[in-house]
Amino acid sequence: MTLLDLSLLGLLADQPLHGYELSKQLRELGRGSVSYGALYPALARLDRKGFVTTAAATTEPPPDTAPMTGSLGAEVARLRRGTPARAQRPTRRRKVYTITEPGRAYLHDLLTRPAEDDRTFAAQFAAAGHLTRTERVDLLEHRRHALRARLAQDHPREADRYRSALRDRDRLSDEAEIEWLDHLIAAERDTQIPHPVDDPVERSPRTVGGSVS
Amino acid sequence: MTLLDLSLLGLLADQPLHGYELSKQLRELGRGSVSYGALYPALARLDRKGFVTTAAATTEPPPDTAPMTGSLGAEVARLRRGTPARAQRPTRRRKVYTITEPGRAYLHDLLTRPAEDDRTFAAQFAAAGHLTRTERVDLLEHRRHALRARLAQDHPREADRYRSALRDRDRLSDEAEIEWLDHLIAAERDTQIPHPVDDPVERSPRTVGGSVS
DNA sequence: GGTTACATGTAACTAGTTACATGATTAG
DNA sequence: CTAATCATGTAACTAGTTACATGTAACC
Numbered sequence: 001m002t003l004l005d006l007s008l009l010g011l012l013a014d015q016p017l018h019g020y021e022l023s024k025q026l027r028e029l030g031r032g033s034v035s036y037g038a039l040y041p042a043l044a045r046l047d048r049k050g051f052v053t054t055a056a057a058t059t060e061p062p063p064d065t066a067p068m069t070g071s072l073g074a075e076v077a078r079l080r081r082g083t084p085a086r087a088q089r090p091t092r093r094r095k096v097y098t099i100t101e102p103g104r105a106y107l108h109d110l111l112t113r114p115a116e117d118d119r120t121f122a123a124q125f126a127a128a129g130h131l132t133r134t135e136r137v138d139l140l141e142h143r144r145h146a147l148r149a150r151l152a153q154d155h156p157r158e159a160d161r162y163r164s165a166l167r168d169r170d171r172l173s174d175e176a177e178i179e180w181l182d183h184l185i186a187a188e189r190d191t192q193i194p195h196p197v198d199d200p201v202e203r204s205p206r207t208v209g210g211s212v213s
Numbered sequence: 214m215t216l217l218d219l220s221l222l223g224l225l226a227d228q229p230l231h232g233y234e235l236s237k238q239l240r241e242l243g244r245g246s247v248s249y250g251a252l253y254p255a256l257a258r259l260d261r262k263g264f265v266t267t268a269a270a271t272t273e274p275p276p277d278t279a280p281m282t283g284s285l286g287a288e289v290a291r292l293r294r295g296t297p298a299r300a301q302r303p304t305r306r307r308k309v310y311t312i313t314e315p316g317r318a319y320l321h322d323l324l325t326r327p328a329e330d331d332r333t334f335a336a337q338f339a340a341a342g343h344l345t346r347t348e349r350v351d352l353l354e355h356r357r358h359a360l361r362a363r364l365a366q367d368h369p370r371e372a373d374r375y376r377s378a379l380r381d382r383d384r385l386s387d388e389a390e391i392e393w394l395d396h397l398i399a400a401e402r403d404t405q406i407p408h409p410v411d412d413p414v415e416r417s418p419r420t421v422g423g424s425v426s
Numbered sequence: 427g428g429t430t431a432c433a434t435g436t437a438a439c440t441a442g443t444t445a446c447a448t449g450a451t452t453a454g
Numbered sequence: 455c456t457a458a459t460c461a462t463g464t465a466a467c468t469a470g471t472t473a474c475a476t477g478t479a480a481c482c
Contacts, residue, residue, distance in 0.1 A: 035471055
């Protein structure tokens with residue numbers, strides 16, 4: 001569940017979103033999709049714990065980045081046609097979730113917690129924009145270390161053709177990812193050569209004086 | 214659970230094994246390990262359903278292939294030292310599981326069932342030695358098709374640096390696997406050029422006159 | 427007027443983890 | 455004799471799926 005929490009908070013740290021939209025973004029981000037039977041209970045849990053706040057979005061769509069972000073174009077079109085949207089139709093539609101300060105703190109904790117699992121790393125890296133550069137380098141180096149360790153363990157050589165081929169694939173895949181990591185780590189070190197001064201957060205997360213629940 | 218069933222039966226189709234040994238082989242085969250809290254209940258279930266039979270291995274170790282296969286060397290050493298092993302010590306130790314004919318039929322079903330999931334493919338391919346060459350080629354081609362489909366879907370280009378890098382990694386990984394599949398498929402076609410006569414099973418799975426469910 | 431996509435949720439079930447409990451055998 | 459590893463299992467809990475239930479809005 002920490003994995004779902006992580007993915008959800010990672011997306012909400014960028015901008016407020018509603019459940020259905022979160023589901024879509026998770027689907028295209030990672031492999032496979034979250035079932036609604038997992039998603040909505042998870043969001044309710046995050047709400048209860050105070051990591052997010054909810055608001056019904058009958059009229060105001062969440063402040064969008066681009067005018068055609070997913071399903072959010074609908075309201076725009078309706079407004080253009082002059083159809084009354086905020087009118088006396090209560091239509092309890094979308095519920096928009098906004099991350100809170102405790103939520104950001106929890107996210108930070110989940111992002112800096114070392115993980116051996118492949119999927120957890122992917123989820124962490126997807127939200128790496130919410131880490132400082134040094135934290136991000138730590139994340140990448142920890143991953144590289146984990147992959148090296150996985151490659152290092154000597155398996156008794158496989159008698160079966162297919163099992164041995166499968167191991168080849170896994171080894172190749174891990175080696176390729178280490179190379180990918182090396183490039184990323186190098187890129188992190190290159191951007192803004194750190195004078196003794198370290199880490200001026202390069203992606204400010206939207207709010208300045210955020211209110212806490 | 215079908216995944217565990219598949220992995221377990223795949224190993225047992227090679228030779229009878231006990232739970233602990235199965236656990237070890239699974240650990241070195243795929244990534245990560247099965248917990249005993251999942252393993253033993255699964256074996257009990259397979260037993261109840263008649264897919265495996267059990268026998269207490271107080272004296273006779275399962276007919277081994279090599280004299281030093283894993284923990285099985287222990288009995289050999291003891292026999293050499295003349296220590297009485299089968300003696301009046303009931304020592305309810307290892308429980309050896311042997312696959313049955315219904316079990317093989319079930320395994321065959323699990324192996325030929327098309328799967329989109331990455332881990333299911335890995336488990337299927339690990340037991341590919343128990344398929345005919347044509348079935349195996351089907352398995353590989355289905356996987357290739359699934360990967361191509363995954364690559365084909367156009368994602369709206371990612372604004373975030375890290376998410377976009379993550380997608381690169383996934384794409385590279387899928388492309389590398391397709392190449393790997395191509396080699397394997399070519400190799401399958403090369404071995405024993407099929408005259409009009411197709412599929413003389415090159416790895417007979419222990420029995421000759423197998424019954425079909 | 428029907429199909430598709432949007433949107434949120436619940437209930438029953440399935441699968442798996444962690445922690446516990448127990449004990450045998452082997453190597454130093 | 456003691457630690458590590460072998461070996462099997464159970465109970466409580468956690469996480470997730472599938473199927474159901476309901477309704478709106480957009481497109482053709």
